[in-house]
Amino acid sequence: MNWTLEVVSVPVSDVDRAxxxxxxxxxxxxxxxxxxxxxxxxVQLTPRGSGCSVVLSNRPVxxxxxxxxxxxxxxxDVKAARAELASRGVDVSEVMVHAREGQRPMREGDDLNNVGICYFDDPDGNSWAIQQITARD
Structure with a gap:
């Protein structure tokens, strides 16, 4: 039996703004x-290429x-994703790396597969992360 995640509810105060x-x-x-x-x-929206949508609602249970x-x-490509969001006016963090010493800013030459990540919030403060996965073990 397949178990698929299809929808994530996102609670918002202003549906038009969200x-x-x-x-x-x-x-x-x-x-x-x-x-x-x-x-x-x-309002149901789907990220490009995703099988899972988000539903924005002003009255989530x-x-x-x-x-x-x-x-x-x-x-x-987390660097390209971050650049795209920043160009669209999203306040997105710098690319970070989950390293042995903890989370730190990306350095030139880092392999970002599975460990490269950046963050943003929507207008209500719902928090999102963008992770790079180029290969799965």
Missing amino acids: KAFYADQLGFVVDHDTKGSAGMRF GMEPGSLKGVQLVVN
Whole structure:
């Protein structure tokens, strides 16, 4: 039996602001924008090349805006991904490396496979990481 992760709920305070951030600044594809009863709204977006989407909601059950932490996007070139986000106005950290001595800034010549990572927050403070994986053991 396959177990696939298809959707991650992202709690936001302003759906329009969040939709603009995820679509325009991150480049996620808008799958649908649905308005429900009593002001409830869901916007589903999918990162390019991903089998998992995010759903932005102003009324997620049991989650406050900004409470999502630790979700990771995986790319094959973290430096290029970081540069793309920075060019789109995202406040993204420098590329860091998980090394034996702990996390440190990337140095010239570092092999970033599995250990290169950078971070950003959405407008509500939901925290994301971007990890480079070019080969899996």
